[in-house]
Amino acid sequence: MNIGPNTVAVFHYTLRNEAGEELETSRGAEPSAFLFGASNIIPGLEAALAGKASGDVFTASVAPGDAYGEVDPQRQQRVPVKHLLFKGKLRPGMVVQLNTSDGRIPVTVVKVGRHSADIDTNHPLAGQALSFDIEVVDVRAATEEEVAHGHAHGPGGHQH
Template sequence: MKITENKVVQFHYTLKDEAGEQIESSIGNDPLAYLHGHKNMIVGVENALNDKEAGEKFSVTVAPAEGYGERDENAVQRVPVKHLQGAKKWKPGMQAVVHTEQGARQVTVLKAGRFMADVDVNHPLAGKTLTFDLEVVDVRDATEEEISHGHAHGVGGHHH
């Protein structure tokens, strides 16, 4: 079965930076699952998975525009330290999670004071050209519930 819109795709990935250094991998864990065609995956990876089938292994290099976007050097915000989640004491360079009206957002601490912190709101991988080694594990038709919810359910997907 080919990967097309409204298919639930399970795949393993290994993500590498421009130097070929591994950033993260799903190998050894459950495969990632997503609903194809519903903007649940970065564009470059979703485009590369189009028309692939279970068992296929390949690599794709994704430019920032089709990955996590270009870096915006002006994307700095001052937020109350109490809104930073992930640690008790903050230092420059640490990653934190901030809950916004658009949902949880990963930020990088630039400067932390006692009450306020300056954070970089760019995604940590913004501006980077990334290589994904992909292995398609399974492709199936999405259920009506998955399509109406706009995401995959079950192993590697969303759990209600």
């Protein structure tokens, strides 16, 4: 079976930035699972996985526009430090969590003041071309419940 509409793909990945530095990997842990076509992963990675089958191993290069977007300079703002979740001393360059009405989002600290901080709400990987080393572990038909919920269930997917 190939990855396509109404399928769940289970895969291991290693994510690298433009400099080739490893940023994240699923190796040594549970593989990731996603429902194809439900926008559960970045568009460029989903497009690269389309048509692949269990056992396929490949590298996918994803441009910033198909990953986390380009950096938008308008997405910087000043917020009270009490709205940020972090450990230790707050420093420029740290990626911390910002409490919003829609939940927590990762933000990058640009400048730290006594009671407030300037933050960048662009995704930390915005503006970067990314490389994914992929190993497709399994491809299966999605259940009706997964299609209705818009995500994969079970190991590597969403748990209810």
